[in-house]
Amino acid sequence: MAQKDTNPYIYSDSNKRYMTYDWYMKTRFGGKVAKVPLDAGFTCPNKDGSRGTGGCIFCLAGSSSSRGRSLAEQYEDGVRTASRKWKPAGFIPYLQANTNTYSDAGTLERIWKEASSMQGALMLDIATRADCLPEYVLSLIAAVSGSIPVTVELGLQSSDDGTAGLINRCHTFAEFTEGYGKLKELADTVNPEYPAEGRFAFMSKRITVCVHIINGLPGEDRETMMKTARDVAALKPDMVKIHLLHVLRGTELERMYLSGGYEPMSSMEYVSVTCDQLEVLPAETCIARITGDAPEGKLVAPLWSRKKTQVTNDIDKELFRRGSWQGKLAR
Numbered sequence: 208m209a210q211k212d213t214n215p216y217i218y219s220d221s222n223k224r225y226m227t228y229d230w231y232m233k234t235r236f237g238g239k240v241a242k243v244p245l246d247a248g249f250t251c252p253n254k255d256g257s258r259g260t261g262g263c264i265f266c267l268a269g270s271s272s273s274r275g276r277s278l279a280e281q282y283e284d285g286v287r288t289a290s291r292k293w294k295p296a297g298f299i300p301y302l303q304a305n306t307n308t309y310s311d312a313g314t315l316e317r318i319w320k321e322a323s324s325m326q327g328a329l330m331l332d333i334a335t336r337a338d339c340l341p342e343y344v345l346s347l348i349a350a351v352s353g354s355i356p357v358t359v360e361l362g363l364q365s366s367d368d369g370t371a372g373l374i375n376r377c378h379t380f381a382e383f384t385e386g387y388g389k390l391k392e393l394a395d396t397v398n399p400e401y402p403a404e405g406r407f408a409f410m411s412k413r414i415t416v417c418v419h420i421i422n423g424l425p426g427e428d429r430e431t432m433m434k435t436a437r438d439v440a441a442l443k444p445d446m447v448k449i450h451l452l453h454v455l456r457g458t459e460l461e462r463m464y465l466s467g468g469y470e471p472m473s474s475m476e477y478v479s480v481t482c483d484q485l486e487v488l489p490a491e492t493c494i495a496r497i498t499g500d501a502p503e504g505k506l507v508a509p510l511w512s513r514k515k516t517q518v519t520n521d522i523d524k525e526l527f528r529r530g531s532w533q534g535k536l537a538r
């Protein structure tokens with residue numbers, strides 16, 4: 208019997224024992240959906256001096272070749288590239304670079320409206336920081352969610368304040384949970400209380416909240432990474448992105464790595480810790496990412512991460528070997 212036929216994890220139609228982004232989107236929108244990354248030219252409070260300077264030590268955001276090009280051009284390129292590979296059911300304009308809630312209300316409204324009205328857009332995706340969600344931003348998110356479903360992605364990376372200091376994150380876990388709490392409260396008022404009969408709850412959500420974490424941050428061991436996963440599990444986000452820390456050319460982390468001050472994770476460690484984290488995350492949380500893609504030509508280490516399919520296959524095999532699945536040990 209095929210592994211998918213004996214898979215005990217219910218939010219899957221394959222051998223995957225965690226909720227993949229593909230499965231989530233297929234179930235919600237009836238087909239594969241392509242995310243189109245956009246750079247709207249925003250900056251970040253962690254770079255312009257309002258929270259910090261220099262940015263997080265691994266960050267290359269805002270240095271892509273898309274900077275300066277119109278949103279429409281970037282979107283068309285993304286749609287063309289995705290459509291060459293498969294026939295998407297629709298697209299998600301993804302305001303990805305830097306902090307996409309960090310501007311005045313007029314600018315945010317203009318850019319979010321432009322992005323969300325792109326042809327074929329099924330959902331608007333906004334990446335930001337939890338300390339950049341003032342009242343006017345929350346009101347704008349609520350307003351936009353009236354015309355298109357919105358996902359808001361919040362970078363946490365680690366719940367350990369010592370690590371946050373080491374990576375120059377310039378916010379504490381308490382500040383993160385404060386912003387996250389306000390966003391969740393808003394989502395709870397906007398999202399329908401009960402899903403329509405026979406539908407999964409997430410299909411009706413107008414506002415979806417996603418939290419990013421990174422494995423392999425400097426100074427972290429398995430216990431610190433597990434604490435982050437448990438802290439995130441307690442927040443019950445709709446989605447989680449699990450990233451592997453990449454050393455990218457031109458970053459502060461590269462300098463640390465080249466001087467011997469940082470050692471990346473091995474693939475075995477990554478697979479093992481990620482499976483431990485999946486076990487404690489809620490079964491109903493979509494795992495929107497389980498590794499990560501380094502920008503073309505920028506990866507310095509770890510080079511094993513280029514073999515993304517190998518990593519995801521190893522995670523599948525490890526969960527199967529353990530007889531485990533996402534949420535098996537969730538509280």
Ligand code: SF4
Binds near residue numbers: 261
């Ligand atoms: S908060 Fe995000 S955009 Fe800002 S420096 Fe850190 S990783 Fe880069």
